[in-house]
Amino acid sequence: MLSQRILKINPSITVDLTDKLERLQRVGVDIIKLNIGEPDFETPQNIIDAAKKALDNGYTRYTAVSGSLDLREAICRKLIKDNNLKYTHDEIIVTTGAKQALVNTLMTLCNQGDEVILITPCWVSYIEMIKLSEAVPVIVELDSNQDFKLDIDKIKKVITKRTKAILINTPNNPTGAVYKRDELNELGKLAVNNNFYIISDEIYEKLVYDGAKHHSIASLSDEIKQRTITVNGFSKTYAMTGWRLGYAAGNKKIIRAMNNLQGHMTSGANSIAQKAAIEALLGSQDQVSMMVEEYQKRRMYLLNRLNNIDGLDCNDTKGAFYLMPNISKFYGKTLRGRYIKDSMGFADFLLEEAQVAVVPGIAFHAPNTIRIAYCNSLENIKKGIDKIERILNENTNI
Ligand SMILES: Cc1ncc(COP(=O)(O)O)c(C=O)c1O
Numbered sequence: 136m137l138s139q140r141i142l143k144i145n146p147s148i149t150v151d152l153t154d155k156l157e158r159l160q161r162v163g164v165d166i167i168k169l170n171i172g173e174p175d176f177e178t179p180q181n182i183i184d185a186a187k188k189a190l191d192n193g194y195t196r197y198t199a200v201s202g203s204l205d206l207r208e209a210i211c212r213k214l215i216k217d218n219n220l221k222y223t224h225d226e227i228i229v230t231t232g233a234k235q236a237l238v239n240t241l242m243t244l245c246n247q248g249d250e251v252i253l254i255t256p257c258w259v260s261y262i263e264m265i266k267l268s269e270a271v272p273v274i275v276e277l278d279s280n281q282d283f284k285l286d287i288d289k290i291k292k293v294i295t296k297r298t299k300a301i302l303i304n305t306p307n308n309p310t311g312a313v314y315k316r317d318e319l320n321e322l323g324k325l326a327v328n329n330n331f332y333i334i335s336d337e338i339y340e341k342l343v344y345d346g347a348k349h350h351s352i353a354s355l356s357d358e359i360k361q362r363t364i365t366v367n368g369f370s371k372t373y374a375m376t377g378w379r380l381g382y383a384a385g386n387k388k389i390i391r392a393m394n395n396l397q398g399h400m401t402s403g404a405n406s407i408a409q410k411a412a413i414e415a416l417l418g419s420q421d422q423v424s425m426m427v428e429e430y431q432k433r434r435m436y437l438l439n440r441l442n443n444i445d446g447l448d449c450n451d452t453k454g455a456f457y458l459m460p461n462i463s464k465f466y467g468k469t470l471r472g473r474y475i476k477d478s479m480g481f482a483d484f485l486l487e488e489a490q491v492a493v494v495p496g497i498a499f500h501a502p503n504t505i506r507i508a509y510c511n512s513l514e515n516i517k518k519g520i521d522k523i524e525r526i527l528n529e530n531t532n533i
Contacts, residue, residue, distance in 0.1 A: 140267065140269070143266050144263045144266060144267060145262075145263060147259050147260070147263075147498075148259065148479075148494070148495065148497065148498035149170070149259055149494055149498055152170060152482075152492065152494060155486070156168065156170075156486075156492055159486070159490075164490055165490060166486070166490050166491070166492050167490065167491045167492065167511075167515050167518055167519040167522070168492045168511065168515075169491060169492060169493050169507045169508055169509070169511055169515075169516065169519050170492040170493055170494045170506075170508060171508055171510070171511075172308060172456070172457070172508050172510065173370075173376050173510060174371060174374035174376070174426065174456075174510050175510055175511050175512060176374040176422075176426050176429075177374060178373060178374050178375050178378070178411075179373065179374070179415075179419075179422035179423075181414055181418045181419060181422075182373060182375065182411045182412075182414050182415050182418070183411070184414075185410055185411045185413070185414035185418070186407050186408070186410060186411040188410070189406070189407045189410035189411065190407055194406055194407060194410055195406060195407070196406060197402060197403055197406070198403035198404070198406050198409055199403055200394050200397055200398040200402055200403050201225075201227065201228045201229060201390070201394045201397075201403070202227070202228065202229025202230075202382070202403060202404060202409060203229075203403075203406070203409050203410075204224060205413055206229055206409045206410075206412055206413050207224040207227040207229065208224055209412070209413045209416045209417050210222075210227050210229070210382055210384070210416065211223065211224060211227065212416070212417070213416045213417075214365075214384060217340070218337075218340075218351040218353075218354055218365075219351070219354040220351055220353055220354050220360070220365065220384065222384045225387055225390065225391075226384055226385060226386070226387050226390050227382055227383070227384050227390065228382060228383050228390050228393050228394055228397065229380065229381075229382045229403070229404050229409060229412075230380075230381045230382060230383065230397065230404060231379045231380070231381070231401055231404045231405070232368060232370065232379045232380065232381045233336065233338045233366050233367060233368030233370065233381030233382075234260065234381065235381065235397070235401065235404075236366045236367075236368070236381045236382060236383040237260075237261075237264055237302075237334065237336065237366055238264050238267065238268075239383065239393040239396055239397055240334050240364045240366065240383060240385075240389075240393065241264055241265060241267070241268035241270065241300075241334070242267070242268050242396055243389060243392045243393045243396060244268075244299055244300055244332055244334075244364075244389070245265075245268040245269065245270035245299055245300070246269070246270075246299075247269040247270075248269070248270070248271060248297065249270040249271070249297055249298075249299035249300075250270065250271050250272075250273045250293075250295060250297045250298045250299060251265045251268075251270045251271070251272055251273065251298075251299060251300045251301070251302055251334075252273050252275055252290060252293055252294075252298060252300070252301040252302070252331075253265065253272045253273065253274055253275070253301075253302050254275050254277060254285070254290075254301070254302070254303055254304075255274050255275065255276050255277065255499065255500035255501065256276075256277070256283070256307075256309050256310050256459065256496065256499040256500055256501035256504070257302075257304065257307075257308075257309075257499060257500060258304060258308045258309065258336075258499065259498050259499060261302055261304075262500075265302070270299060271297075273293050273298070274500065275289050275290050275293055276289075276500065277289075277310075277312075279310075279450060279459070279461055279501075279503070279504070282312065282450050282451075282452065283307065283310040283312035283450065283452065284312070284315075284318065285303075285314045285315075285318040285319070285322060287318065287321045287322060287325065290322065290325065291325065294325070294329050294331070298329065298331045299331055299332065300331055300332035300333065300334055301322070301326065301331060301332075301333055301334070302334045302336070303322070303333065303334070303335050303336065303352070304335075304336040304337075304338075304339075305319075305335070305336075305337065305339075305349065305350075305454070306339040306340065306342060306343055306347075306349060306453075306454025306455040307339075307452075307454065307455060308339065308455050308457060309457050309459055309494070309496075309499040309501065309504075309506040310450070310452055310457070310459050310501075311450070311452030311453065311454050311455050311456075311457045311458055311459065312450075312452045312453075312454065313343055313347045313348075313349060313452070313453050313454040314350070315350075316348075316350045316355070319350055319352045319355060320355050320356075322352065323352050323355050323356065323358075323359035323362075323363075324359075326359065326362050326363075327356075327358045327359060327362060331362070332362050332363070332364065333352055333353075333359070333362055333363040333364070334363075334364050334366065335351065335352050335353065335363055335364070335365050335366065336366045336367075337349070337351060337365060337366065337367050338366070338367055338368045338370065338371050338372075338381070339371055339372075339454055339455040339456075340367065340372070341371075341372040341423055341427065342371060342372070342427060342430060342454055342455050342456060343427075343453055343454045344427070344430070344431040344434055344453050344454070345431070345453050347453035347454060349454070351365055352365075353365050353384075361386060363385065364383050364384070364385035364386075364389060365383065365384045365385065366381065366382075366383050367381065367382055367383075367384075368380060368381030368382065369381065369408075369412055369415055371455075371456075372415075372423055373415045373422075373423065374426065375408075375411075375412075375415065378405070378408040378411065378412075379404065379405060379408065380404055380405070380408045380409065380412050429513075430456050430509060430510065432513065433456075433509040433511075433513050433516055434456075434458070434509055436513060436516060436517070437458055437507065437509050437516055437520060438451055438458060440520045440524065441458065441460050441507070441520070443524075444523070444524050444527055444528070445527070445528070446462070446464040446465055446527060446530070447460045447461070447462060447464075447527070448460060448461045448464075449461070456508055456509050456510040457506050457507065457508050457509070458506075458507050458509065459496065459501065459504045459505070459506050459507070460504060460505060460507065461503050461504055462478065462481050462496075462503065462504060462505055463503035463504075465481060465527070465530070466481075466503075468530060470484060470488075470526070470527075470529065470530050471484070471488050471526070471529070473488075477495075477497065477502060478495035478496040478497045478501075478502055478503065478504060478505055479495040479497055481495065481505060482494065482495040482505055484526075485505075485523060485526070488526055489522040489523055489525070489526045490522065491519045491522050491523055493505045493506060493507050494506040494508075
């Protein structure tokens with residue numbers, strides 16, 4: 136009865152986890168949620184005020200499918216200032232979240248059977264988005280022993296005549312890795328020489344720490360820019376997850392085609408959110424700096440605590456708001472009478488025995504890990520890690 140297309144799509148493990156949490160909370164269990172990839176901060180007041188003003192001024196009608204001209208121009212200003220990327224307003228599409236920008240891009244570029252290279256560990260939705268576009272995901276697994284460095288040689292090995300695109304995400308969810316300029320440059324050249332596109336998800340671009348620098352791959356040369364669709368959004372940097380606003384920048388022909396698709400699916404994004412987004416981009420960035428400082432404090436604290444727990448081993452990755460400790464030393468052990476077989480078993484163990492929620496690495500194609508999000512208060516992170524430490528220290532034979 137259901138389409139083949141939808142039957143191929145797997146439900147998200149993170150959504151299943153949310154259901155499990157709700158059931159536990161309903162029976163009164165107090166859970167520390169270090170699983171959620173959503174800023175705990177409120178949207179900055181100047182952005183909220185801009186939305187209120189938009190409503191009071193009756194800015195409540197359809198906008199252009201590709202987004203209001205004012206917002207697209209603000210995005211062009213931002214791209215030149217922050218990313219050294221020169222685009223005109225007709226090379227930008229505003230979307231309902233970065234999610235829609237990604238789906239639009241894949242749907243616009245891919246034919247059935249095309250291959251899209253996917254770097255893992257990766258965000259849960261990418262594989263399913265690629266499958267939705269009827270392309271085939273081709274996985275390249277990065278090595279945690281090398282700080283999840285972008286491995287160009289591994290990528291070279293999977294390029295075929297059917298390779299249509301590569302999907303990258305820097306700073307990275309779930310690893311926190313920030314790709315280096317020379318790695319991106321090599322990848323860009325590979326795409327140019329082998330004639331495939333780069334879809335670059337840069338939604339965590341502002342969340343970098345310890346002097347790490349984000350580089351937009353499209354800024355590295357004109358040839359690379361021609362082959363790149365840069366995706367970004369407002370959810371993470373401006374704590375605007377519920378406003379559902381993102382965008383893509385790229386070659387005019389591709390953006391026009393995405394516009395055509397979006398025109399028949401959802402039309403322009405929410406008009407009020409678009410007005411607020413102009414303020415986000417052009418107004419004061421003080422709140423963003425405050426949030427980044429706070430995330431850095433939490434990151435340092437969490438990293439230090441994780442690496443002081445016997446059996447855990449965590450990379451010092453410098454971006455987004457996630458850390459991804461390796462937990463495989465616990466596999467095959469029995470903790471509180473439970474045999475720990477894999478990351479799912481380990482995450483269940485933490486949830487049920489320590490009341491701390493984390494995401495099993497298997498959700499991100501990283502089976503030896505868990506993902507811990509530090510977009511939660513330092514107080515909650517402390518409580519959570521205390522509980523994790525206590526329960527793991529019960530096992531003395533690691
Ligand atoms: C890597 C990555 N890309 C895109 C998104 C989606 O962002 P948006 O809320 O703008 O749709 C997320 C959200 O978790 C993400 O982690």
